[in-house]
Amino acid sequence: MTLPATLPWLLAGLLTLGVLLAWTRLIARRRGASAGVRGSRTRFLLLCGLQPVCALLLYFTLLPPRQASTPGTLVVMTANAGQVALPAALLGQPRVALPEAATSDGSERVPDLGTALRRHPEVRTLHVVGDGLEARDRDALGGRRIVFSPTALPRGVVELAPVGVVAPGDTFVVSGRVNGVAKATVALFDPAGQRIDAGPVDALGQFRLTGVARLPGPALFRVEARAAGGGVADAVSLPVWTQPTQPPRVWILAGAPNAEGKYLRRWATDVGIPLHMQISLGGGIRLGDAPLPMSAETLRRFDLLVLDARTAAGLGEAQRVALGAAVRDGLGVLVLADGPLPPPLQRLLGVPAVGNDETGLRLSRPAPDDDAWRARRGAGTADLPVDADAVPAGLPLLTRRTVRMPAGDGVALLRDAAGTPVAWWHAMGRGRVGLWTPRDTYTLVLAGHADVHATLWSQAFATLARAGAPTLAATADGARVDERAALCGIADDARVVAPDGTITQVLRDPVTGSARCAGFWPRSAGWHQLRMGDAVAPFFVRAGDDAPSLHRAELQAQTRARAGATSTAAASPSAAEGARGPAWPWFLAWLSASALLWWLERRRAPAG
Numbered sequence: 001m002t003l004p005a006t007l008p009w010l011l012a013g014l015l016t017l018g019v020l021l022a023w024t025r026l027i028a029r030r031r032g033a034s035a036g037v038r039g040s041r042t043r044f045l046l047l048c049g050l051q052p053v054c055a056l057l058l059y060f061t062l063l064p065p066r067q068a069s070t071p072g073t074l075v076v077m078t079a080n081a082g083q084v085a086l087p088a089a090l091l092g093q094p095r096v097a098l099p100e101a102a103t104s105d106g107s108e109r110v111p112d113l114g115t116a117l118r119r120h121p122e123v124r125t126l127h128v129v130g131d132g133l134e135a136r137d138r139d140a141l142g143g144r145r146i147v148f149s150p151t152a153l154p155r156g157v158v159e160l161a162p163v164g165v166v167a168p169g170d171t172f173v174v175s176g177r178v179n180g181v182a183k184a185t186v187a188l189f190d191p192a193g194q195r196i197d198a199g200p201v202d203a204l205g206q207f208r209l210t211g212v213a214r215l216p217g218p219a220l221f222r223v224e225a226r227a228a229g230g231g232v233a234d235a236v237s238l239p240v241w242t243q244p245t246q247p248p249r250v251w252i253l254a255g256a257p258n259a260e261g262k263y264l265r266r267w268a269t270d271v272g273i274p275l276h277m278q279i280s281l282g283g284g285i286r287l288g289d290a291p292l293p294m295s296a297e298t299l300r301r302f303d304l305l306v307l308d309a310r311t312a313a314g315l316g317e318a319q320r321v322a323l324g325a326a327v328r329d330g331l332g333v334l335v336l337a338d339g340p341l342p343p344p345l346q347r348l349l350g351v352p353a354v355g356n357d358e359t360g361l362r363l364s365r366p367a368p369d370d371d372a373w374r375a376r377r378g379a380g381t382a383d384l385p386v387d388a389d390a391v392p393a394g395l396p397l398l399t400r401r402t403v404r405m406p407a408g409d410g411v412a413l414l415r416d417a418a419g420t421p422v423a424w425w426h427a428m429g430r431g432r433v434g435l436w437t438p439r440d441t442y443t444l445v446l447a448g449h450a451d452v453h454a455t456l457w458s459q460a461f462a463t464l465a466r467a468g469a470p471t472l473a474a475t476a477d478g479a480r481v482d483e484r485a486a487l488c489g490i491a492d493d494a495r496v497v498a499p500d501g502t503i504t505q506v507l508r509d510p511v512t513g514s515a516r517c518a519g520f521w522p523r524s525a526g527w528h529q530l531r532m533g534d535a536v537a538p539f540f541v542r543a544g545d546d547a548p549s550l551h552r553a554e555l556q557a558q559t560r561a562r563a564g565a566t567s568t569a570a571a572s573p574s575a576a577e578g579a580r581g582p583a584w585p586w587f588l589a590w591l592s593a594s595a596l597l598w599w600l601e602r603r604r605a606p607a608g
Contacts, residue, residue, distance in 0.1 A: 007063070008063055011059060011062060011063060012059060015055040015056075015058060015059055016055070018055060019051045019052050019055050022051045023048055023051060026044065026047055026048060026051075030044055039603075043600055043603065046600055047597065047600050047601065050593055050596060050597045050600070051597075053593050054590060054593045054594055054597060057586055057589050057590035057593055058590050060583075060586040061583050061586040061587045061590050062583075063580070064580045064581045064582060064583045064586060065580065065581055066580050066581070072122055072123055072124040072125055073090070073093050073123065073124075073125045073126075073127055074093070074094055074095075074096065074116065074117075074120050074123040074125070074126055074127070075090050075093050075094065075095040075096070075107075075127045075129060076095075076096055076098065076113065076116070076126050076127065076128045076129065076133075077095060077096065077097040077098065077101040077107050077129050077130060078098050078100055078101055078128060078129065078130035078131050078132055078133060078134075078555075079098075079100035079101060079102075079130050079131040079552070079555075080102075080130050080131050080151045080552075081097075081101050081129040081130035081151075082102065083130075083151045083152070084129050084130060084149050084150070084151055086129065086149075087149075090127060091581075093127070094108070094120060094123075095107040095108065096108045096109075096110045096116040096119075096120075097109050097110070098110065098112070098113065098116075098133075098134075098137065099111060099112075100130075100131070100134065101130060112136055112137055112140070113126075113133065113136075113137035113140045113141070114137070114140040117140060117142075117144075123144065124144055124145065125144065125145045125146075125147065126141065126144055126145070126146050126147070127147045127148075127149065128146060128147070128148045128149070128559055128563075129149045130149075130150070130151055131150070131151055131552045131555045131556060132148065132150065132555035132556045132558060132559030132560070133555065133558070133559050133562070134483060134555065135483050135484045135485070135486075135558075136483070136484050138558065138559075138562060141562060146559070146562055146563040147563065148556075148559050148560055148563040150556045150559070150560065151552075151556075153179045153180065153552075153553055153556070154179065154180070154548070154549040154552050154553065155179060155180035155181060155233060155234070155549065156178065156179065156180070156181070156225055156233055156234025156236075156549035156550075157176055157177070157178055157223060157225050157234045157236045157547070157549060157550055158176075158177055158178070158179045158549055158550060158552075158553035159176045159177035159206075159550075159553065160174075160175075160176040160223065160236055160238065160547075160550055161173075161174070161175045161176060162239075162477040162478075163238065163239070163240050165241050165242075165243050165538070166213040166240065166241070166242055166243075167213070167242070167243065167244060167245045167462075168213060168214060168215065168216055168242050168244060169212070169213065169214065169271065169454065169455075169458060170212075170213055170458060170459075170462070171210050171211065171212055171213075171455060171459070172210065172211050172212075172213060172240065173208065173209075173210055174188055174197075174207075174208070174209040174210065174211060174221075174223060174238060175206070175207065175208045175209075176206070176207060176223070177201075177204070177205045177206045177207070178201050178205045178206075178207065178225045178233075178234075179205055179549075179553070180233075181201075181205075181225055181226075181227050181233045181234075182227065182228055183200070183227070183228040184200070184201045184205070184225050184226060184227060184228075184233065185198060185199065185200050185201070185225075185226050186198065186199060186200075186201060186207040186209065186223060186224065186225050186226070187209075187223070187224045187226065188209045188210075188211055188221060188222070188223055188238075189221060189222040189223075189224065190211065190212075190219075190221055190375065191219045191220055191221060193222075194372075194375035195371065195372050195375060196211055196212065196367065196372050196375045196376045197209040197210055197211060197367055197368065197372055197376075198368050198369075198372060199368060201225075209223075210366075211240070212376050213240055213242040214242070214378065215242065216242050216243060216244055217241075217242060218239065218240075218241050218242075218527045218538065218540075219239075219240050219241075219242065220237050220238065220239055220240075221237070221238040221239075221240055222235060222236070222237055222238065223235070223236045223237075223238050234549055236547045236549075236550055237542075237546065237547070239527070239540035241527070241538045241540075243538075247271070247272055247273045247274065248273065248303035248304050248332075248461055248462075248465035248466065249274050249276075249301065249302045249303045249304070250268065250273055250274070250275050250276070250302065250303065250304045250305075250306060250461065250465075251276045251277075251278075251292070251298075251302040251304070251305050251306070252264070252265070252275060252276070252277040252278070252305075252306040252307075253278050253280075253305070253306070253307040253308070253311040254277070254278070254279045254280070254288075254307075254308055254310075254311065255279075255280055255308050255309070255310025255311045255313075255314070256279070256280070256281070256310060257279050257281075257287060259440070259442045260336075260338075260439065260440060260441065260442050261277070261279065262442070263441075263442035263445050263453070264442075264457060265277055267450075267453065267454055267457060268457075271454070271458070273461070276289045276292070276302070277289055278291055278292070280310075280311065280314075294315070294319040294322055294323065295322055296322050296325060296326060299322060299323065299326035299331055300326070300329075300331075302331065302466075303331070303332060303465040303466035304331070304332040304333070304334065304461060304464055304465040304466065305323070305326075305331060305332070305333045305334070306333075306334045306336065307333070307334075307335060307336070308335075308336040308338050308339070309335075309336065309337065309338050309339030309340060309341050309354065310338075310339060312335065312341055312342060312345045313341075313342045313345075315342075315345065317344075320344060320345065320348050323348070323349075324348050324349075326431070327349070327428050327429060327431040327433060328428060328429030328430060328431060329429065329430060329431065330429075330430040330431050330466045330467065331431045331466055332431055332432050332433075332434070332464035332465045332466055333349060333431070333432075333433045333434065333464070334434045334435075334436055334460060334461075334464055335349065335351055335433070335434065335435050335436065336436050337354040337400075337401045337403055337435055337436060337437045338401065338439050339354065339401075340353070340354050340355075340356065341353065341354050349428065349433045350426060350428060350433060351433065351435045352403055352404045352405070352435070353403070353404055354401050354402075354403050354437075355401060355402040355403065355404075356401075357401070357402045358399045358400065358401060358402070358439070359399070359400060359402055360397050360398070360399060361397070361398040361399060361400045361416055361422060361438055362395070362397055362398070362416055362417045362418075363395050363398065363416060363417060363452070364415070364416070364417040365394070365395065365417075366451075366452060366455075370391050370392060373391050374391055376451075377391070377451050378451075389448065390447060390448030390449055393447065393448075395444065395447070395449060395452065396443050396444065396446075396447045396449075398438050398439075398440055398441065398443065398444075399438070399439050399440055400422055400437040400438045400439060401437045401439065402437075403435065403437050405421075409426050409427065410424040410425070410426050411424060411425055411426065412424060413425045413434055413436070413459075413460060413463060413464075414436075414438070414456065414459075414460070422437050422438060423435060423436045423437060423438070423460070425463060425464060430467075431466065432463065432464045433464075434460065434463070434464045436460065438456075441453055441456055441457070444456075476520070476528075476530075476539040476541075477539070478542075478554055479520075479522060479528075479539060479540070479541045479542065480522075480541065480542045480543070480544055480546075480551065481522055481523065481524065481525050481541060481542070481543055481544045482521065482522070482523070482544060483521070483522075483544075484519050484520070484521055485519070485520045485521070485522060485539075485541070486517050486518075486519060486520075487506060487517065487518050487519075487520055487530055488512070488515050488516060488517040488518075489515070489516055489517075490506060490508055490516050490517070490518055490530070490532060491516075491532040491533070492508065493532060493533065494506050494508070494518065494530060494531070494532045495530075495531050495532075496520055496522075496528055496529065496530055496531075497528065497529040497531060498522070498523070498524055498526075498528055499524055499525075499526035499527055499528065500524060502523075504520065506518040506519075506520055506530075522541040524541070525541050525542060525543040525546070526540070526541060527539075527540055527541075528540070528541055
């Protein structure tokens with residue numbers, strides 16, 4: 001055995017021998033002393049009891065107990081690591097501080113995690129402390145186990161879902177989560193600073209708002225989280241890119257002329273939707289565009305077919321067969337439930353039966369108050385000004401047919417103010433089939449709410465129409481200046497155009513395989529464009545100090561995901577003996593016991 005291994009046993013033996021000698025001396029002195037100077041029995045027992053206590057405290061002063069540790073563990077200090085109390089098992093472990101960590105506890109400074117792992121090749125477990133690992137460090141983890149001790153979530157907006165590319169005039173959804181703000185409300189402001197939506201957060205701090213995209217191009221909306229007193233707790237910019245899309249080719253078959261079809265056609269013409277409309281008057285008389293036969297070839301020319309109950313009842317067997325095949329091939333169909341539907345069509349398209357009764361329908365307000373509603377409507381144009389009196393009057397009461405609630409995989413296409421679905425859709429092969437029960441949406445236009453009318457039909461057409469070619473998308477959500485962003489699905493000629501016009505060629509990493517990803521380090525904030533041939537995918541890069549609460553929460557979520565992907569053994573690693581603990585607490589205890597022993601040794605019983 002080596003000297004370090006035998007030293008504890010040797011020291012224990014010497015101290016034990018010292019205790020035995022002390023006991024022998026005390027017993028011999030008590031027996032040889034006269035009754036007047038022998039002292040009390042209590043004093044004698046205290047002197048004997050303090051001997052092993054002093055010996056034990058001296059042992060731990062010279063050789064403090066070892067602390068539990070994890071072999072092969074490296075403590076990684078990240079941003080705000082000082083806010084986390086380290087477990088005792090980590091006090092004796094090697095510790096490194098990344099550039100974001102503002103520590104002064106003697107941790108080894110490293111420029112990145114890869115450098116730290118090269119300096120400590122024996123490490124198999126990383127204990128990350130603080131806000132988490134930046135993108136530059138997550139790739140260096142390899143197959144090592146990760147344990148994460150995060151800081152508390154910051155106060156403010158900690159989650160914000162990105163908004164994809166939207167078309168002009170479309171509504172988009174803004175969702176996220178607020179942390180640490182009691183009774184918070186969240187407001188959405190457009191690029192002009194006008195509030196267009198607002199609402200409270202739920203019990204989990206989550207919120208959901210809607211906005212309107214107007215002009216094509218990039219825009220920065222703003223999300224504000226407000227405390228109960230009205231003060232702004234946090235504000236985060238929301239990038240939205242509005243881009244014109246290829247309008248769907250729509251074929252409308254109506255069994256009779258009506259106001260609903262008239263205003264639907266007017267809206268489609270205003271927004272540039274190529275519409276082919278046929279109106280049957282009976283007896284072979286038709287109005288509108290030139291009649292087309294319902295064949296497979298004709299249906300392939302369109303992306304969406306709109307037909308009412310009267311037209312559906314007049315379809316023959318061959319036409320229904322062609323329609324079913326076209327839907328399974330990707331065609332969208334919207335059935336207007338303005339009358340009973342024939343059973344063959346119900347079975348073919350999987351739509352429920354329509355009753356003869358009608359009931360009132362009240363749509364929900366687009367905004368929580370009049371000011372936000374006016375901001376969403378805009379000022380209109382010189383040819384088509386916005387009716388200023390329409391907002392205080394509210395939305396008119398509509399009517400709809402009663403329909404048995406569809407069962408199965410039906411998805412709500414439109415809901416009323418109470419949240420009850422009044423239109424549904426379901427998938428059929430590669431296509432979608434929708435059922436529309438409102439009968440007089442045109443009254444919205446007559447009441448001065450043409451924007452609401454346009455939103456209803458735009459969402460319906462966009463949901464059901466045949467899917468076009470997949471758009472190019474850059475997976476760089478949450479990109480920040482001087483931090484690596486991952487761009488996936490790129491071609492060999494991919495390049496990024498910065499806001500100042502600088503062009504950067506990105507090289508695909510062959511290790512990513514079919515994902516075809518590349519790394520990109522943006523140098524400036526703002527809108528960037530990923531170009532591959534003629535295709536363009538925009539993505540927004542935040543400044544380094546933009547939305548700090550959101551950034552901290554994203555780091556924690558990404559680091560926690562990496563920790564969860566590793567072995568569950570990382571959460572409770574095997575314990576082993578680490579470095580010895582501090583000796584000063586044991587020394588103070590030994591000094592106190594020795595002082596008491598010294599006082600008892602010199603205390604004498606009174607004479608006589």
